[in-house]
Amino acid sequence: MSTNTIEGAGVDQLVFRNVVGHFASGVTVITTVVDGEMFGTTASAVSSLSMDPPMMLACLNRSSSTHDAVVKAGWFGINILAEEQGGLAMQFGRKGGDKFDGVAVTRSEHGGVPMIDGALAQIVCRVAETPTGGTHTVFLGLVAEASAREGAEPLAYYRGAFGRLERVKELAAYESVRNWVLHRRTPLGEELAPAAVAVEIKAEPHHVHNALVKLNAEGLVTRNEQGGYQPTPMTEDLVASFYDGRATIESGVIASHLDKLTDDDVADLRRITAELGRLRGDSDAALDDFLKLNVAYHDRLVNVAGSAQLTDSFRRLGVGTVWRQALTAEEWGRQLDHSYIVELTEALAARDVQRAIAALNAHTSFGKALAQEVIKRHGGAV
Template sequence: MTVRPEDVSVDATVFRNVVGHFASGVAVITTAADGERFGTTASAVSSLSMEPPMMLVCLNKSSTTHDAVVKSGVYAINILSEGQAGLAFQFGKRGIDKFEGVEVTEGVLGVPLIDGALATIECVVEETPVGGTHTVFFGRVASAAAYEREPLAYFRGTMGRLERVKEMAAYEGVRDWVLKRRTPLRESLDLAEIAKALRSDEDQVRSAMVKLVTEELVQPTEDGGFVQVPMTRSFLEAAYDGRATIERGVLTGYFEKFTDEDKQFLRDTADRISDLRSKDSSALDEFLALNAQFHNRIVGVTKSAQLTDAFRRLGIGTVWRQALDDDTWQAQLDHTGTLAMAEAITTGDQEAALSALERHTEIGKGLARDALALHGGEI
């Protein structure tokens, strides 16, 4: 059956996930107007043509950097090097002095160029088409320079060295494979099969398995292979307690660090989670993904890669895709704790946020007990 183009659309969460599979560098767009410097982290950056040399960047129309580029008519693309992940986060914030502590050099167009970048490209704006919430700035290249440094790579929400990003992608893919029980429990995990399915390297899959051994999700066998470890009540409750401990620490020590953008994200995500309860059963994957994004955002306010990584490694949300029934998950999954957390954080009520976290944790433990009872005591 042919469908009219105007009748087809993609869910925002699905789109965000798919686009996240595009590996890219990380760039900060800078400019200057009326004696003031502006900058923002941008993901939509690309070369446009070689003759003449042109680049394009897409900036949200709500950003101050967008308005400054419109006013000045010039901008610089700073392609970050591997040690500059902190700058990507810094320039992605709002309401702060983004250039605090940042060494810059003035370019030929009078725009700030970030020292230590992998490459810098200065552009003069030629055209400004609009697409949705963003303006596309076509820029004629006036000056460009590259340096012998390693790139900062971005893939599926992870930034770092290109090889490190590949390793993280393999780890997350293997972990998801195990939690979703794509290989039946107690059967040997076929590393070659997993590597092919994930489009990864078999050595990286093996390295991921070693990490999962430390997480007690898999165990080695005498023949050098790996099998999955059944999840029991004590394991699942320990995972919930561990995540709650981290989130409790964030809500206690970093509560004032939530920006307006963070609060808006949490509020919007909680609303979308609530809306999914009225959708059909096919929305379970989206429901679980949004829950993960919600709690990862809370821990993310610490700007600690180590803490965020530890929190994500305690995540067991994807196992519920295996444990829950498509026809009944909407009745089984209780999202009221998440809604209460979003409300408390956005209104600045720290005690209510901590209370909501405890409620969310207990709800999760209760769900774990119910799921285990339906599956003979282990998943």
């Protein structure tokens, strides 16, 4: 997979993203207004800069419409979200559409910036300097207004999850333990060693135990007579149930939220679809790269609903281990047909609900049939 680097920066982007994801940060929504039109985007690269004079720092991608609006307005607001505002983080994190739909705001005295009601803290800044770095502009702002409310906790972002810091640490541990199980780092028939897993994934031992309890309820691990946990073999019926669950969620999103699909969403889905096709035709491409893109595609579709809980439930039904464990490097490109994704993407682009659901059902049926074939070939379990 290609990477974009600058001189002296040779770190792979996927590695970098994983590493910096271990930095826990607060979550903000940057807002501004131009000619009466409100703009906003979720951002975590925000911090205080100086006390004398009071200044803040906010980094925005230059591809963002909010970035351009801040440049024009010369003012921006920093809305530090409270822990119960994870939905707003998702809503403002999407591209396109009316991000302020259903969001109560109050205009600031300086600059008339729309500030989100109920935010944990609010800071209004006048742009002082705009240095650039990589793909981003760093807005250095002189603070004109600042306020905070008591009795609430901040929304935190840690390793791809929003929530209270303890909560997101637990979610991160769950994801890591789930990946451990699905990648068969503990082979079938062997007992997981929670303490060793905790050390390896750099998580608290009690978070690992909680993750195993969840995975037991989800059928991915089984508790033995001694009270320990072992990976559950992937059978035809188990994999089919996961596929059906994912299809139910995606069908619901298509049926109920297709009107929220933006042109930017469609452009991104088309880009991922094209890249999936390119990888299938590249004899040197890795299966992991294909599977990561496939996850990104379906996540983007489910995210249209704007529900962090729905996206989390959907991700818990992913079983890419079947393909990693059962398909060889030579055969995966021939087996994993993405033509159903092509049809689904075009149906979504046409905003055709029935056609999109039909394409999704065909994609699901193909996946289930292939999984059954692969599992049979491996003796009935993977």
